[in-house]
Amino acid sequence: xxxxxxxxxxxxxxTGQRVTLRCSPRSGDLSVYWYQQSLDQGLQFLIQYYxxxxxxxxxxxxxxxxxxxxxxxxxxxxxxxxxxxxxLYFCASSAWASAQETQYxxxxxxxxxL
Amino acid sequence: QxxxxxxxxxxxxxxxxxxxINCAYENTAFDYFPWYQQFPGKGPxxxxxxxxxxxxxxxxxxTISFNKSAKQFSLHIMDSQPGDSATYFCAASKNSGGxxxxxxxxxxxxxxxx
Numbered sequence: 001x002x003x004x005x006x007x008x009x010x011x012x013x014x015t016g017q018r019v020t021l022r023c024s025p026r027s028g029d030l031s032v033y034w035y036q037q038s039l040d041q042g043l044q045f046l047i048q049y050y051x052x053x054x055x056x057x058x059x060x061x062x063x064x065x066x067x068x069x070x071x072x073x074x075x076x077x078x079x080x081x082x083x084x085x086x087x088l089y090f091c092a093s094s095a096w097a098s099a100q101e102t103q104y105x106x107x108x109x110x111x112x113x114l
Numbered sequence: 115q116x117x118x119x120x121x122x123x124x125x126x127x128x129x130x131x132x133x134x135i136n137c138a139y140e141n142t143a144f145d146y147f148p149w150y151q152q153f154p155g156k157g158p159x160x161x162x163x164x165x166x167x168x169x170x171x172x173x174x175x176x177t178i179s180f181n182k183s184a185k186q187f188s189l190h191i192m193d194s195q196p197g198d199s200a201t202y203f204c205a206a207s208k209n210s211g212g213x214x215x216x217x218x219x220x221x222x223x224x225x226x227x228x
Contacts (some may be wrong), residue, residue, distance in 0.1 A: 031213065041218040043158070043203060048213055053211050069133065089120060092156050094214070101207075101214040107156030 001073045003027065004093050004106035018079040021109045025072055025093030031055070032074040033094065033103060034066055038087040049074055081113045117141055118206050120219030127226050133191040135222045137204035140185065144206035146214065149178065149189050152201045152221075161202070162189070194226045 003026035013019055025032050036059075045058035049068035060066075063081075068097040069075040078085060088110050092103040115152045127133045139147075146165060150158035163169045164178040164187065171178045177190040191198055201223045207216040 002159065004157070043218040045216065050213065056210070056215065061132075092157070100163075102148075102160055102217065103214070105150075105159065107157050108157070 002104040002106060004091060004104050004110050006111060008111050009107065010024060012114065013046035014050035015081055015083060016052055017058055017081050018077065019043040019081065019111065021076040021078070021089050023074045023076070023091030023106055024035055026095070026104055029095055030072065032073070033092045034076050035090045035092065036087050037090060046076070078111070083113050086111055086113045097099070117217045118204060119218045119224060120204050123220070124220060124223045126227070127194045128226065129196060129226055129228050131194050133194045133198065133224055133226070135202055135204065136186065137188065137190045137219050138186045141204045141206070141208070142185070143208045145209060146207045147178070147187050148205050148207070150203040150205065154204065158203055172177065184194065196226045196228055199224055199226050
C-alpha cells in the first residue's frame with residue numbers, strides 16, 4: 001500500500017458527461033501528479049500540483065482540468081467525455097530524499113466511457 | 115515524441131530463468147532512471163533506480179545495467195519467479211524547475227511460467 005488513495009475505483013459514464021476523480025496524497029507529501037494509462041499509450045503525464053499550485057503540464061487536454069486543495073487532496077475533472085478517454089487514471093504523490101524525488105502511485109481509477 | 119523506447123512488449127520466461135527488459139532514451143539531460151513494477155489492478159511501484167554515473171545497480175534478484183554512451187539501460191531479473199509476473203515500466207527523468215519530469219516507456223508484460 002503506497003499510502004495514496006484514489007476514489008472512485010471504477011467509473012462508468014456516457015459520452016458528453018463530466019466526471020471528477022479524487023486523490024489524497026501520502027501524509028506530508030506536497031506534490032501530486034496525474035497520469036493517464038491506456039493500452040496503447042502507456043503512462044502519460046497529465047499535470048502536477050505542488051502545495052496548491054500548478055507546477056507542470058503534460059499532455060493534458062483542454063477538456064481536462066485539475067486542482068489541489070488546501071488539505072492537499074487533488075481532483076481531476078474530465079468533461080465532454082469521449083470514448084477515447086476510457087483509461088486508467090493514476091495519481092502519484094512524491095517525496096524527496098538524497099536529492100531525488102520518488103513518486104508513489106495510488107491504485108488508480110478505471111474510467112469507462114460508453 | 116517517444117523519448118523512452120522499451121522492448122519487448124511482452125515476455126514469457128520459465129521459472130528460474132533470466133528476464134531481460136531493454137530501454138533506450140534520447141535526451142541526454144535525463145539524470146535518473148527508475149523502473150516501476152505494476153501488478154494487475156494496482157498502481158506502479160518503484161522497483162529499483164539508477165543514476166547515470168553508475169554502470170550497474172543490484173538489489174536482490176533485480177539488476178539495472180546502464181550504458182551511458184549508448185543511451186541504453188536494462189533490467190535483469192535473475193531466478194525469475196511466478197510472483198514476478200507483472201508489467202514493468204522503465205522511466206527516465208530530469209530535474210526541471212524543482213520537479214522531476216518523468217517519461218515512461220510503454221511497458222513490458224512479463225509472465226513467468228512454472
